[in-house]
Amino acid sequence: MTKVQYGWLIRSIHSWSANLMIFFAFVHMFSVAFLKAYRKPRELTWITGMLLLFVVMGFGFSGYLLPWNTLAFFATKVGTEIAGQVPIIGKPMMVFLRGGDEVTGATLTRFFGFHVAVLPGIVGVLIAVHLFLVQRLGMSVPPKTEVEWVKDPSARRDIKFFPNFALREMMAWYVAMGALGALAAIFPWDLGTKADLFGSAPAGIKPEWYFLFMFQTLKLIPSKVWFMDGEVLGVLGCGLAGLLWVLLPFFESEQPSRPRKWINGLVIFALVYVIGMSVYGFLAK
Amino acid sequence: MSVDENSPSGSTRRSVIEYFVGGGLLVSLASFLYPVMRYLVPPPVVDLGGDEVIAAKVGALKPNSGEIFRFGNHPGLLILAADGTYHALSATCTHLGCTVQYRADMGEVWCACHNGTYGIDGRNISGPPPRPLDVFDVHVRGDEIYVSRKREA
Ligand code: FES
Secondary structure, three states: OOOOOOHHHHHHHHHHHHHHHHHHHHHHHHHHHHOOOOOOOOHHHHHHHHHHHHHHHHHHHHHHHOOOEHHHHHHHHHHHHHHOOOOOOHHHHHHHHHOOOOOOHHHHHHHHHHHHHHHHHHHHHHHHHHHHHHHHHOOOOOHHHHHHHHHOHHHOOOOOHHHHHHHHHHHHHHHHHHHHHHHHHHOOOOOOOEOOOOOOOOOOOOOOHHHHHHHHHHHHOOOEEOOEEHHHHHHHHHHHHHHHHHOHHHHOOOOOOOOOHHHHHHHHHHHHHHHHHHHHHHHOO | OOOOOOOHHHHHHHHHHHHHHHHHHHHHHHHHHHHHHHHHOOOOOOOOOOOEEEEEEOOOOOOOEEEEEEEOOEEEEEEEOOOOOEEEEEOEOOOOOOEOEEEOOOOEEEEOOOOEEEOOOOOEEEOOOOOOOOEEEEEEEOOEEEEEOOOOO
């Protein structure tokens, strides 16, 4: 199993590119949010982008179990259990995800199916729509620049998508590929220890970094808040925050000359929260 | 639609056919989807555990230590306390289902996932766990330690 020639390199490239993909999806999301590129008429581009982010995290979550190591086993147990906290539809959803009441071999085959067939199908469609919208509606420019251009149309500068932009993009891709290869070869990702279904969760167990901020948030909520279970509250709260975030473009003003200041504040808060909670989660024992 | 609105017989005949075609399509669609849905819902698993298992041999555990044993499809935790008494608990954390462990340095049961702690009597002491762990009965017979579910009172 571990004797395949260059198997470690393929696996390492897979892990590194997966992590980098999620990282850059977040970077892209925040840059779009800061530059208000989601403004009318690009609401739908933002929404498809957010759906893509969720699917990408779904990839992370489902791919996480596949090495079948201790960390993966407990992360999946906890993750699906959290899904089970959603009122009414939670329990059936959890059983559906797990392929039974517990995380077992059946869960592994299910997650493999999600990871290699269901999610790629969804992501393919979403990327197509997202790119189509980008082509159709064009790139956004920051509100300030847009105002200047309206005042003085001669100040307008664009480049052609093909070949100018595409060629620049290819340069960037080539460099990124080199960086990826180097990372994968110099810092190979290891496989961890095989999951033991009847072993205790090891000390210091933590989810992947991109779930840390949610993990830490859930950890801070007490087990009972008023009449509600802390978990249920956390899950509902995260869901609501996510939904509002998806709807962000609809709160933005339509005049680029008068952008909503509080949205800038909110985006900064979100960024600080995500980074702060991740660091806190990383350091906390 | 080119149905003559003034001809009631024509429109009824047409709608009857429409019902048949539509209904037929619906029924066949349902017959395709039903097996798929049933296929995706996993069958229930029978717990083969019974009511009693041998958790360990006497002397296998040092005082002030604990060990995971299988209770059917679920993990259990057998503890030999410092005072020489045996305790058996469900090892599934009541928070989000991780498997707990006995911590000799704390004399408590600890869950690594979100830092939950329980007493050796299963009581949830700190951290997120909302409920105590299930407690099992322990009997020593010969040199074997039997763990059984508590009889419903
Ligand atoms: S699963 Fe045990 S404390 Fe959360």
